[in-house]
Amino acid sequence: MLSLRTKNSLLGATAGWLVFLYGCAPQRPYHAPLPPSSSTTPALRTPQSTAPIPAPPPPEAPDTSRRPVPQEGKIREQDIRTKSPTPPPAGKETKESSRQAGIGESHATPEATVSPALPDDSSLLAKITPGVTPQRAASLRLTDEGRKLLDAGDAAKALTRLERTIAIDSTNPYGYFYLAKAQNRLGGYKESLNFLDVAESRLSGEPFWLAEVHALRGDNYRALGQPQRAETSYMQSLRLNSGNRTAADALLRLHADAQSPTK
């Protein structure tokens, strides 16, 4: 049996190599979106959080005539082409540069950007400390209930519960995150991305959770038929937390898919 630390180290090394490989690889064409990953739960979840989760509905085939790719993606790529890439300061990547890192255009080396696997910060109840306001405490408890419902496969019920969390405490980023997760499970990928934006804006200095946000964002992009953006999001997630299994697994699958001759 490997110890937790060893596992994390291995996972971190794998993630580092993945980021390195993707950074070096030429841009690959994508033919079809991959099925969503089987688990989007945070790494090192508590036992009850690893309950089987029904797979989300299969993503639709990318069809840009029916579903235009968001402008922001195009603009970002445009910026990449027109701007000369400026390497970020060593060990401290700016947000802008990380956003611009597309397939084959990652400016960062694994050594410079991949953080070690972060300790598990997924417990919401652990965040209820004596200084927490009653609203935040109630909101966190409801979020935790919503999370459990999601883990049990009841996304519709979870959604109802989670909508309560933001009504009680609009500053609770985890409520928004799990709302995004519930929407993802129900096939509302665009809604999920919107909730992730809000979650991200309300997260403060929490790389573990930011990594979760990016990983789920990657899942949504993949489901929307935008694998390149999915890949960018997964890499961003791994840069923040190399122990994010969702992102690591998804990247491996993306890589395998790209290498597959049938594709």
Next chain:
Amino acid sequence: MLKSKLRIFSISLVTLLVITSSGLVFGAWYLKQLEDTVTKRFEGTKWIFPSKIYSDSYLLYVGISLRLDDLAEKLRRLGYFESQGAPKARGEYRISRSDGSVEIYLHDFEYPTEQLKGMPVRIVLQGTTVARIENLATGQEMFHLELEPELVTGLYERIWQERTVVKLADVPPLVTKAILAVEDERFFSHHGIDPIGIMRAMWVNLRNMSFQQGGSTLTQQLMKNFFLTDERTMSRKIPEALMALIAERKYSKETILENYLNEIYLGQKGSQGIFGVWEAAQFYFAKPLSDLTVGETALLAGLVRAPNRLSPYRSAELATKRRNVVLAKLLDDRIITRKQYDAALREKLPQRALVKVTNDAPFYVDYLRRELDENYSSAVLNKEGLRIFSGLDLQLQRIAERALVEGLKKLEAAHPSLRRHSTDDGLEGAIVVLRPQTGEIKAMVGGRNYQKSQFNRVFQAKRQPGSVFKPFVYLAALMYGGQSGAQYTPDSVLNDSPFTWSYDGQNWQPTNYNNEYFGAVTFRRALENSLNSATSRLAQDVGIRRVRDIAQRLGIQSSLPAVPSLALGSAEVTPLEVAVAFSTLANGGVRARPLAVRNVMDQNTRLLEKRDVRNEPVINPQLAYRMNELLKGVLDRGTGAAARRFGFTRPAAGKTGTTNDYKDAWFVGYTPDLLAVVWVGFDGPRKIGLSGAEAALPIWTDFMKSATASMPVTDFIAPAVEPESAPAGKCGPFSREGEPPAEPCPPAVQSTRSAESL
């Protein structure tokens, strides 16, 4: 002679034959018609069920502010009644003021996504804060508790028939026997009509020389309720009797009895008619039929004769008298024992206060109905018993209505010129309340008096917003900068002096309030004091199209012509649009779609529709935060400062609005958790001659003071990081899907954003 007689005889005979055969044919046809009618009713849809509209549920959690009296009032409205001892049955509660606790035996409630089972709970308060919640059945501590939503109103055509259908097997035998004993004791031995009963009734009527008794059997009563009217005439009695005979021939006694027990009218609760024994047991005793005592059963059976006159809610004396008559009959017929009889006589009548469904939110219901009409026909809504769950908060609704009505009265008292000139020319107003995070419409008052005018000014009246529009100019300036290359910050200096804006060969000259100009003013002060000239100059520099873009992005859907006067709010919008747009600011740049309908369930508790919270980030959260900080200044130092003088002290942002012809007065204001828009004006062209600060702000303040009294004090929080796809406008890397191609950001804006986001 003989021939003539024979001829007459034969003609008479033929005539008689024709008449007889015609009569027989007609009679047969008539009976067939009656039979078809009876069959159709028995085998088709027997009853219609009105749809019901519910408010939002109420979530209690440890740490929430709550007054004991408010909770008691809430429970009363939900149909709970106070018990002397510890609550033992669903729907009972007990308040212990000495230790500040409330014990409640919760109702069962079927939600769209889950079913809540009733259970006994205890809520302990420390002062006005919930300190502990406990499940009394298990002894476990709970951290939150959901009280079921309130019934707001029903949707129905003529009358609201409140009915829950039960099977005969589910009706306790004593209930059936008691009703049969007093209404039709020979039910199981007659064939639809009871000659003995009719003779008895005729004798009584002759003796009294008036129509006292009908002698109708239970089957006849059912036929009358199903098909006929209440009039006591032979023309009604004959088809009633014929139909009873047909029904008895075609259907079993049990089927007829079951239909009767579900059909029978047993009381009135405001606009709701109480039909059927199950519903009556709930209405009078708040318990299922199986839990009724002998006394309660007798009372229920006695009500059949005259439900309203004999109602315990109307006359305890008459109800007791009638109950005792029924009990005596049950004793005589040996249905109950002497011991049961004696015990039943000692039972007390239900002493609950009658809580009527009064529809305290008629404007909200109208709005909701419009939303529902998109997916459901009137027939479905009025007859198929849908359960519609809304985002309505009835407490906020009542506060909003009171604030508006009283606020308008005060205005009329202080300004007699505002009083009604003619019958249709009264001062009007509207309030709409939103929760910015979810977009739920929590309250809506579309006018002063729904009985007089159902015109809903919240979403049907398009009015000029005046200065309420100005924040969009300032937001556009912060976002895009000026076309001159100027970068704007709250401390930028603007020129507030008279000027002329020339466009399309025309000249437009905005003027300040009282023609007072302040020269060089800061960006912040120009907004706080709502300076027209400085704002117009700013709009000119930013570009009116960009101002329009921002307004639309935030949530304004009305057509906005890109003309200079748009900057000062010349384009007409509805209060609801204004509410959505400012909610986007309150929610950190995230627009939530407005929600009135949340869920729709059918009669079989199948979820037909669920409207989720939809959030869409439309402006950069940093910019939204900056605008909120600027608009807080309006309340703290600017045109909305009166709110502070009126005692509203919690962190809030807002903006006054007055149109330049003084026809419309607005105030939009919000805390991070609650937003309200108030509009005051006349429906016609009449001017009110008051500013938004004078007419709308006092109403808003009154509402917000009460509405937020039990809410925690919160402030706008600066966003932690800039989200990956946070939109910054048409410029820069974050333009959103479906928008025109990106344009480069002015350098100043880029630097501002990077300074903020890093």
